[in-house]
Amino acid sequence: MRKTTVRLGGGSACAEDWIDPAVELAEKGELDYLCFDSLSESELSVVALRRIQDPTAVGYDQFLDDRMRRVLPGAVRNGVKIIGNMGSGDPVGAARRTLEIAAELGITGLKVAAAVGDRVLDDITDWDLVTAEEGLPVNDFGDRLISAHAYVPCDSVVDALAQGADIVLTGRIGDAAMFLAPLVHEFGWAADDWDHRALGIVVGHLMECGGQLTGGYFSDPPYKVVPDMHRLGFPIAEVGADGSVVFSKVEGSGGLLTPATCKEQMIYETTDPHNYLYPDVVIDFSEVGFEQVGPDRVRMTGQVRGRPAPDQLKVALGVREGYYSEATVWYGGAGAHARAVDAVDMVRRRFEHLGLRPLRLRIDLLGVGGMYGDGPLTPAAREALWEVGLRVAVHTRTAEEAVVVVREGTNRLANNGPAGVSAQQRGDSTREIVGYHHTFIPRERVSTVHVVLQEEMA
């Protein structure tokens, strides 16, 4: 007997997101499915680099243990299925680890599926691809290319759910496709039911950033005021078989859910609303609207249209490109700006004096023009500034160069630069840059499957 309504929960916007709102959803959200987005655009590159530097490091999301430990009890008790891309670079390992955690918690009988096939690094050089933004040949990257993952559609997750999986962990997948999959599974939408698939992706896009629908990334007092941000309730979507969609959150939770919060999230990270490309479908959401139908309760209005899925799948690439480092020191009190300007002049001459030539260098005066370039402050206003930061950020070929440039530009000001400088913060922010590129491959070159793991029967 098919459901007439499916209740989805948005459990996280990223790997390091809060876990307490997801626990609240599992306990009180009366959900059918709780979906977690744990992968940023570059996360899989970070994982690849980590495993190069330490082959014993796990390839799945480092927050999986904490998240599963805290969410599983409530989810299992309330019959809530879990879908998440926290499988990251090792979905099978993630599934295995989840079963171990379940066993430690005394939870038995779980079916955990791993969806694999998004990793395409091994044969990506077979096809003479070029990067989409700059047209660079992918084959020219050589062994600097350390990560290549296709954004795959919902199919392998749907298959896993059809096989009875309670939890499905994936690698790179269209983020919103994690929310489409349970809708396809429960409502039986056909593979070419493009309008429904488009609706499911739109729901997923609104839900995939957790608190960003419910008052997070929103307040701008006095124009926009959000109560109790410290305990935001993450979002719930009620999707009807008739295509109705209503958003809500757990009663009594903090935050705000209004047409305004929904509009901001709808447009977030999109370009042309008539041609929103997803691995599953091409969406036209240009006519979408939102209507308040109760306190923190919003109904989606307007027609969402879908067109056949693209022939090509987007592939995210990670390329080693050198090193990054930065530091900031502060000048305060009378004459802060004058001393900071004096320091910048000294730092530039020092770099020249030593023959330092980073690939890219940036020196900011924070509080003056560090965020957008020269701001509206008059010269008199600048001279009156109470605090000015001097920030140096650099891109170099080697880690050693990055450390030297930042030390010369900030730390050495303590003894040898203008008066009254704060110490450089402790710790070193030098890290390797794995630059993001993307390309496209024909979808038939990517095949995804799911692997079901179950606990060993004693």
Added chain:
Amino acid sequence: MSTTLREIAHSRAGDKGDTSNLSLIPYDPDDAELLRRVVTEERVLAHFAPLGTTAVRRYELPNMPAFNFVLEHTLDGGNTRSLRVDGFGKSLSAYLLSMEIPDEPTGSEPRH
């Protein structure tokens, strides 16, 4: 006394690679017409010159109503490479809302 966009609209910044997208949503739907008239692709391109933006496209969503501005080459190579304090460009929504608009009667009060 001039008005800034912040007094009549809100915005959220998103990023994809080196591209920033900025929504622009009037608090009062009746202000969509004013925004359509004065917040043109050319004005946004000029406003974002310090960020290195090379091209701006504006899309409209009439049922909200809202606009989406897509700004290319605006994120110093994208968050994986940017040397800026704000590598994702999440503060660029505030920069857009800082844009002054010509003083004309809108019939709108600042939203609270």
